[in-house]
Amino acid sequence: MPFSFELLKTDRSGARLGRMHTPHGVIDTPAFMPVGTAGTVKGLTQQALEELGVQILLGNTYHFYLRPGHEVIRGLGGLHKFMAWPRAILTDSGGYQVFSLADLRKVTDEGVKFRSHLDGSEHFLTPESALEIQTALGSDIMMVLDECIEHPASHERAEKAAARTLDWAKRARRALAAKGASNGGSQALFGIVQGGTYAGLRRASARDIVALDFDGYAVGGLAVGEPHALTCEMTEVVAPLLPADKPRYLMGVGKPEDIADYVMRGIDMMDCVLPTRSARHGCLFTSAGRVLIRNARHANDPRPVDEACSCAVCGRYSRAYLRHLFIANEILGAVLASHHNVHFYLDLMRRIRQSIEFGDLVGFSSELKSRLVAGPC
């Protein structure tokens, strides 16, 4: 079954309710994709992810290429089979590593030369090879290689990165066309809009990328340190220029209290390491704000992390026990916290979708924000 997107409803705020179809299942949008960079959402088993209702995971081209190697994964029947994940997978292209591994890479018009963070060896990633790797992995959604830049960045730098991203998108498009039949069209390919925090560049980038006709469109290069208002502003500039009948993916966001803001600007998909990384660091998201579980105030607290939460962790364990696990540096602490946080995000998305359906996302969002910023609990 080829990739497709159904737009079910757009509410007054601009929020969209939709459904994405992939060879590995349906994804209700707006959707949150937990990040499983190296073939695992850290701390959670695939079984747990399925039970939590995760419909799509994110994996990373660069990381799989380095380890275990995309040919190894191809040989084992593709990424889904390799990591025993029957549902959908989106693979990021390595564009984010251009940003996060800035000290270990050199960007040229041709591609990105990386020095492996694992063993120092040199590797060259191009739009073509990024696509080839993702083809080998067999992900449901592939991302074109892009140049994600830091914030703040000059207009000149942002312009150059956007131009390069456009050129790379064209090359990726061509490479996919050349593959044509061998791919069978079962893997979708998304283009990525860049342009830093410059509205003009963003608009131009959006038009150029849309002209290449991708299966979906991502807004990249945001949430790299700029204020939330600016992230919103850029999203607001770009989203209306993207075709309504294609999914829109805001890459790398966001904080729980910010997600509805993106949805109201027409975003259908998001991914973020925040729920899992914060969990491992002892920061738990709750309906009343963040809980830093290592804090001494929880030492004798028999209550669950979030009394309003329906997850398995809150149904069973106390704050005191969770704190103990973290203080004692026990792995289970990270596991339970990750479970809770991913549940929190998925539950949040369910509520957001429900609110769109009922037409009261604005009210839901403002109520949510006031609760989440209420302070520590």
Next chain:
RNA sequence: GGACGGGUGGGUGAGUGGCUAAAACCAGCAGACUGUAAAUCUGCCGCUCCUUGCGGGCUACGGAGGUUCGAAUCCUCCCCCGUCCA
């Protein structure tokens, strides 16, 4: 009884005349985290005062004296602990 070795801030432990309120690590307290080089990183961690500053005062390296402009560091005595010998 004798011979060595040793007693440092909550713990381990560096420091052998001034740059030492005393390294480092641990523990403790707080914070950060946004397409994951992150089970990571950052700050605080004797008491006290204020004009909160590379600020002032006080207390501190087993105890008591002493030498010195200045001592955790040198000397004397004492008290503990460890190992070995009687």
